[in-house]
Amino acid sequence: MGGLESGAGGSRRPPGRAAGYATPTDEFSGSTESVWATGPSDPGNEFGHTSWEWVLGSHPDLATEASGLVKTFGKVRAVDGIDLSVRTGGVYGFLGPNGAGKTTAIRVLATLLPPDGGGARVLGHDIVREANAVRGRVSLTGQFASVDEDLTGMENLVLLGRLLGYPRTQAKKRAGELLDAFGLTDAAGRQVKTYSGGMRRRLDVAASIVVRPDLIFLDEPTTGLDPRSRNQVWDIVRALVSTGTTVLLTTQYLDEADQLADRIAVIDHGKIIAEGTSGELKASIGSGALHVRLLDPGQRGDAERLLAETLGVAVHLDSDPAALSARISDTERVAHALAQLSRSGVVVTHFALGQPSLDEVFLALTGHPAEADDDATEENAA
DSSP states (O other), X not given: OGGGSOSGGGXXXXXXXXXXXXXXXXXXXXXXXXXXXXXXXXXXXXXOOHHHHHHHOOOTXXXXXXXXXXXXXXXXXXXXXXXXXXXXXXXXXXXXXXXXXXXXXXXHHTTSSOOSEEEEEETTEXXXXXXXHHHTTEEEEOSSOOSOTTSBHHHHHHHHHHHTTOOHHHHHHHHHHHHHHTTOGGGTTSBGGGSOHHHHHHHHHHHHTSSOOSXXXXXXXXXXXXXXXXXXXXXXHHXXXXXXXXXXXXXXXXXXXXXXXSEEEEEETTEEEEEEOHHHHHHHTOSEEEEEEESOGGGHHHHHHHHHHHHOSOXXXXXSTTEEEEEESOTHHHHHHHHHHHHTTOOEEEEEEEOOOXXXXXXXXXXXXXXXXXXXXXXXXX
8 A cells, every 4th residue: 555655756745735724625615524624723722721731741752632621512511621642653542432522522633623621732733722733734534425426536636636735747646546555446437426335435534645644533434334344444544554644543343443543542421431552441340251152142131131130240232142241350150140041041052251342341431332322422412
């Protein structure tokens, strides 16, 4: 995926492009799901930053740092006092259900929304007072397509290249490099409206790195995609990191966070409730987990009730209708729990003891699964 390395001519910023250069989505679409996180001039320091500036200090090895970051919509605190330190390089994951505050947090960090309290720096720049400097070095790929569906894939990327300052020849060359790197060469001449969901998502990410950013925000990049398309997007994320781009990823998928993120912040109701590597988070809730598979999926409700009563913990229902799992701290209780299932006529075909999954971590920390909907969503509040 050599086309991911740099813009035409090997530079991150094409000739004539200054930091904060306005982009097509800012000027023409009116969408907050813009490909480049650019926008109007700095909104000004109206929230009083003296209380947090000394906390942040100056840390050149940090891509993003925040202290007490708050964003409200009416009475809803979509982001509720977040503290954050994201090192340069690698993938940092925001993990949480719909409405947890993930999208609002990255919109604030990308300068699309002003904070209502606290503050943050991105790549060393204050997100309020130096918003244009931030916008010149970051990119945001939102949850919904930002490209023009009536244009072809090639036309979309060439248009973005021209608006970002490339001469026509270089814009076309860069578009070709990206289409090849993202496996879209055969579809380059087709209107985007004919693309599959996975193809549109790949084009969206390609559009956001016409000029390679130092930091890219990916908001739920694989929502709604089939497994093959999800794996393709994962490969793209890994390729971006290998070329030096820092990725801040939001997701509600536990396996995605496990696969991609070097560190994970678990966010719920606008607060970060846990942070660490996948292994650290799993170790934080106990020594192991019991995984059970049933002969009859129709007995899962009975099995859930019996295991919860016997083990005294919440039981996680896996996506497999015949499987369930529970966090354990006392292995001696496992034999008793399995005996209870047998006496009650629940037939177990397989059981195993192992490390807790991220699903079980989230359930233990919040009391609900990560993929559950939540009414306190920033989209609903807005």
